[in-house]
Amino acid sequence: MSLPAAHARLAARARLAAHARSSRATAAVPTAAQLSLRRGMSAPASDHPPLETQEDWTQFQLQNAEYESLISFYSDFGSTQKRENSFQPHHPLHRPTPGQSLTVSHLLAAGAHMGHSQSLMNPHFLPYAYGVRAGITVIDLDHTVPLLRRAAQVVRAVTSRGGSVIFVGTRPDLRAVVRKAAERVGERAFHLGEKWFAGTLSNRLEMFNLVRTEVKEQLIPDLVIFLNPIPNLYAIKDCSAHHVPTIALVDSNVDPRVVTYPIPANDESTRTAELVAGILSIAGREGVALRREDLERQAARAKKLQRVREAALSRGQPE
Amino acid sequence: MNVVRNAVHNALRPALRSRPYATYVPPASLKEVGPGQRPWLSSRQPPESPNFYTGRAEYYDSLNDLETSIQHTRAALTSLQLLPLPAFARAAIPPAQHVWQTKQDIIQRMRMTLSTTRYRRLIKLLNQLDQYRRIADVAGVDVLTERIEGVLSVFEKPNKEAILAHGKKKPVAFDDYGRTYTIGRRKTSTARVWTIAVQRPPEEPVEEQNADGQTADEEVLPQMESTVVSAIEYIPPKPVKVTSTNIVINNRPLVEYFPQLADRERVILPFKIAGLVGAYNVFSIVRGGGSTGQSGAISLGIAKALAAHVPDVEPLLQKAKLLRRDPRMVERKKTNRRKARAAVRRPCFHRLRRY
Numbered sequence: 001m002s003l004p005a006a007h008a009r010l011a012a013r014a015r016l017a018a019h020a021r022s023s024r025a026t027a028a029v030p031t032a033a034q035l036s037l038r039r040g041m042s043a044p045a046s047d048h049p050p051l052e053t054q055e056d057w058t059q060f061q062l063q064n065a066e067y068e069s070l071i072s073f074y075s076d077f078g079s080t081q082k083r084e085n086s087f088q089p090h091h092p093l094h095r096p097t098p099g100q101s102l103t104v105s106h107l108l109a110a111g112a113h114m115g116h117s118q119s120l121m122n123p124h125f126l127p128y129a130y131g132v133r134a135g136i137t138v139i140d141l142d143h144t145v146p147l148l149r150r151a152a153q154v155v156r157a158v159t160s161r162g163g164s165v166i167f168v169g170t171r172p173d174l175r176a177v178v179r180k181a182a183e184r185v186g187e188r189a190f191h192l193g194e195k196w197f198a199g200t201l202s203n204r205l206e207m208f209n210l211v212r213t214e215v216k217e218q219l220i221p222d223l224v225i226f227l228n229p230i231p232n233l234y235a236i237k238d239c240s241a242h243h244v245p246t247i248a249l250v251d252s253n254v255d256p257r258v259v260t261y262p263i264p265a266n267d268e269s270t271r272t273a274e275l276v277a278g279i280l281s282i283a284g285r286e287g288v289a290l291r292r293e294d295l296e297r298q299a300a301r302a303k304k305l306q307r308v309r310e311a312a313l314s315r316g317q318p319e
Numbered sequence: 320m321n322v323v324r325n326a327v328h329n330a331l332r333p334a335l336r337s338r339p340y341a342t343y344v345p346p347a348s349l350k351e352v353g354p355g356q357r358p359w360l361s362s363r364q365p366p367e368s369p370n371f372y373t374g375r376a377e378y379y380d381s382l383n384d385l386e387t388s389i390q391h392t393r394a395a396l397t398s399l400q401l402l403p404l405p406a407f408a409r410a411a412i413p414p415a416q417h418v419w420q421t422k423q424d425i426i427q428r429m430r431m432t433l434s435t436t437r438y439r440r441l442i443k444l445l446n447q448l449d450q451y452r453r454i455a456d457v458a459g460v461d462v463l464t465e466r467i468e469g470v471l472s473v474f475e476k477p478n479k480e481a482i483l484a485h486g487k488k489k490p491v492a493f494d495d496y497g498r499t500y501t502i503g504r505r506k507t508s509t510a511r512v513w514t515i516a517v518q519r520p521p522e523e524p525v526e527e528q529n530a531d532g533q534t535a536d537e538e539v540l541p542q543m544e545s546t547v548v549s550a551i552e553y554i555p556p557k558p559v560k561v562t563s564t565n566i567v568i569n570n571r572p573l574v575e576y577f578p579q580l581a582d583r584e585r586v587i588l589p590f591k592i593a594g595l596v597g598a599y600n601v602f603s604i605v606r607g608g609g610s611t612g613q614s615g616a617i618s619l620g621i622a623k624a625l626a627a628h629v630p631d632v633e634p635l636l637q638k639a640k641l642l643r644r645d646p647r648m649v650e651r652k653k654t655n656r657r658k659a660r661a662a663v664r665r666p667c668f669h670r671l672r673r674y
Contacts, residue, residue: 048407068400183369
């Protein structure tokens with residue numbers, strides 16, 4: 001990458017540190033010239049010299065680096081709450097909460113307790129409803145936590161025995177969530193951010209162009225997780241017809257009995273989906289690690305057995 | 320009916336070997352299953368692509384790879400202080416000039432169907448990545464530019480350069496020996512001209528000069544008697560050695576091929592205007608037309624070659640109209656006329672009127 005930018009940043013930091021040390025008594029206020037360096041400031045274009053040569057661009061980069069180092073230097077003297085230790089919107093996706101540290105507060109902050117309108121509540125959802133407020137069903141998070149942890153146990157168990165998992169989230173905002181979850185689990189994990197084609201399981205030979213060929217791959221998954229089950233009810237039916245266990249985020253307008261392991265929570269909140277997918281994918285990753293250990297142990301045992309057999313054979317022959 | 324059903328069953332038999340249901344053993348029956356037997360462990364390998372269950376694994380894999388590239392590039396550019404760009408900097412980025420493969424090209428390459436919506440989604444990501452490439456290029460971050468170009472080249476047309484250069488003047492190419500190949504046309508003649516700079520022999524070391532101003536070994540060249548009468552001392556200029564050049568046309572030297580002076584002058588004129596007489600050798604194959612057309616065609620070819628060898632000379636040749644293909648062609652003969660314009664002989668009326 002560009003070394004001059006990094007060097008400039010360090011040099012700027014050193015200069016600023018020296019300046020601050022020398023004038024500790026006087027409050028060092030950034031000058032108007034320094035403030036005008038701010039990127040994206042709504043100053044008229046005539047104020048900025050046009051960027052024509054590569055030197056102009058390098059100068060532009062150095063100015064930005066100087067401003068950033070200025071801000072980061074003075075942030076040490078400001079509030080203790082900084083970007084590093086405060087919540088950012090990308091955290092639920094990239095820094096998921098593990099299941100062991102899940103609390104009701106996490107679910108509440110993610111908005112998992114908000115169900116649909118009272119009039120739309122499915123009567124079979126009643127055991128998981130806490131009550132009604134402002135015309136919407138409030139989901140009982142005291143039920144959600146153990147059911148979510150149970151689902152995590154299922155995922156861990158399936159992956160530790162070498163099973164395959166599919167994360168399904170067919171909304172645009174859920175595409176990144178399911179992809180990240182599948183990548184986190186690693187082996188034998190798939191994701192579906194687009195439509196689940198009818199016949200994926202029941203007409204799989206035609207769907208995957210395997211008619212009149214020998215099927216070498218395992219086509220039927222061992223577990224399917226739906227982050228938005230309502231538009232995918234036909235897919236849930238397909239899975240149950242093929243004895244595939246399903247986990248789903250059931251909202252208050254869904255019958256929780258359609259899936260094997262329901263998780264009562266708000267299915268319209270992206271943050272809730274990220275939280276749940278994060279917990280399940282971390283459990284899946286642990287299961288994959290357990291499976292790897294298991295296989296290694298088996299391999300070691302088989303090797304040892306082989307050595308013992310060879311030793312026995314070599315002893316047996318001369319006798 | 321049975322025959323049909325049997326035939327279908329036989330056809331599907333290899334496929335039916337795939338387990339039609341997931342093997343699940345309830346916990347109560349687990350004790351019947353020995354430690355070595357684990358029916359839930361599939362002996363088959365899972366599909367390779369994580370996008371397998373979309374039904375279009377290759378397409379979604381490409382999409383995911385592009386999204387990853389965009390994320391990494393964005394992080395790199397942010398760390399280099401090149402993102403987010405203010406408006407005045409965005410205006411300084413060169414405009415997009417991309418030539419992506421068409422939907423049909425990608426269908427042929429991936430051997431699967433592709434809808435217009437999915438194609439547009441792919442192009443949107445490619446355009447975004449191309450914008451980052453232009454930012455990196457204009458800021459001079461070569462490593463990043465090369466990496467992005469490697470990713471994008473998979474989706475670009477192989478003849479991208481030719482398509483972008485369409486309609487623009489092709490620059491004259493030099494081959495390994497420093498020769499140019501140019502074409503000139505005039506009337507119905509076409510001249511193919513190869514031009515190469517004259518190879519000057521290595522300069523001899525300058526020897527000490529005598530008091531007269533002449534070197535010891537140099538021959539005393541004949542000096543003409545000066546007719547200049549002036550109070551100022553007149554020092555005649557030193558005679559300059561002129562290297563000879565070769566102009567070969569249809570395997571014959573210029574003098575032999577063009578006996579007419581006007582034709583020879585026409586061929587030499589570009590050198591004279593450019594001040595490069597004796598600097599280049601010319602080999603030409605010319606076909607069609609007569610002497611004027613052929614000499615004019617060679618002149619144009621030489622002028623184009625000189626403009627390529629010495630770009631500074633181009634304005635001089637432009638001014639002298641030597642770089643212009645003369646559009647004048649022989650006009651056709653028309654009916655009721657003797658030639659193109661010449662009228663048929665008219666009777667002389669004033670002579671008739673006498674009678």
